[in-house]
Amino acid sequence: MADLIANYKAVRASAALCAIASGRAPEEVKVLAVSKTFPAADIQRLYDAQNVREFAESKAQELEEKAKTLPDDIVWHFIGHLQGNKVRKVVRIARVIHSVDSEELIERLDRIAGEERKHLKILLEVNLSGEENKSGAYPEEIIRLTATCVQSKNLELIGLMTMAPEDANEERLGVIFGTLSDLKTELNRLFELHLTELSMGMSGDYKVAIARGATIVRIGSRIFGERDYGEQADSAQSTRHPCDGDCHSCGTCGGIRE
Numbered sequence: 288m289a290d291l292i293a294n295y296k297a298v299r300a301s302a303a304l305c306a307i308a309s310g311r312a313p314e315e316v317k318v319l320a321v322s323k324t325f326p327a328a329d330i331q332r333l334y335d336a337q338n339v340r341e342f343a344e345s346k347a348q349e350l351e352e353k354a355k356t357l358p359d360d361i362v363w364h365f366i367g368h369l370q371g372n373k374v375r376k377v378v379r380i381a382r383v384i385h386s387v388d389s390e391e392l393i394e395r396l397d398r399i400a401g402e403e404r405k406h407l408k409i410l411l412e413v414n415l416s417g418e419e420n421k422s423g424a425y426p427e428e429i430i431r432l433t434a435t436c437v438q439s440k441n442l443e444l445i446g447l448m449t450m451a452p453e454d455a456n457e458e459r460l461g462v463i464f465g466t467l468s469d470l471k472t473e474l475n476r477l478f479e480l481h482l483t484e485l486s487m488g489m490s491g492d493y494k495v496a497i498a499r500g501a502t503i504v505r506i507g508s509r510i511f512g513e514r515d516y517g518e519q520a521d522s523a524q525s526t527r528h529p530c531d532g533d534c535h536s537c538g539t540c541g542g543i544r545e
């Protein structure tokens with residue numbers, strides 16, 4: 288295992304340099320550690336050695352199991368596709384949900400957050416890659432979804448999230464991340480909101496994202512190392528969806544794309 292602590296420090300430093308290079312303050316960019324598939328012991332190490340208090344998970348079950356064994360003051364972010372029947376589990380633990388992409392989900396989150404007496408921060412996930420099997424709402428749906436969020440009682444919309452296609456070149460990444468930023472500006476104008484967050488950029492593309500205004504970069508493998516998907520990854524020809532098997536539109540292949 289490469290050294291987790293050194294990796295974390297390196298990513299933090301690199302993100303800070305990217306911010307400065309784009310004329311931004313390093314504090315404007317949060318490096319969010321994506322701990323999915325990695326053991327709770329890794330999270331505890333970062334917690335102890337680097338005072339990291341925020342982690343992101345993409346599956347309800349995994350989130351629940353890890354949260355049980357880890358300190359209570361961790362702020363959990365949920366970044367995966369959220370199925371209706373898992374909403375309560377996630378609402379009980381997570382404080383921020385990045386992957387909100389339907390009216391039905393907003394309404395369910397709001398209702399359950401109320402029942403659980405929780406205040407939730409949410410981001411709307413936007414599909415800007417135009418790929419049908421990607422998660423996220425299409426840009427033309429975002430105004431309606433924002434209006435629904437504004438009417439909710441227990442949800443606080445704080446910004447937008449997107450995932451870029453894995454194969455996008457730098458130019459296309461710049462367009463995608465720039466579009467998310469423009470969309471946030473547009474929503475703030477239309478609804479007189481003060482949305483601040485742009486959750487965009489992962490291990491492979493965070494530099495472009497920071498240059499385009501990312502305030503949260505979601506970093507997994509560059510901190511924790513390569514993910515091992517266990518038995519689900521046994522076919523050598525398969526590549527995983529970025530949704531990590533939580534892809535709702537891909538039930539038939541279990542999230543594995545040939």
Ligand SMILES: *Cc1c(COP(=O)(O)O)cnc(C)c1O
Pocket residue numbers: 321323345366367450489490491505506507508509529530531
């Ligand atoms: C896994 C995941 C990440 C982190 O991916 P890396 O490439 O390992 O940094 C970021 N965002 C989402 C939504 C993810 O599922």
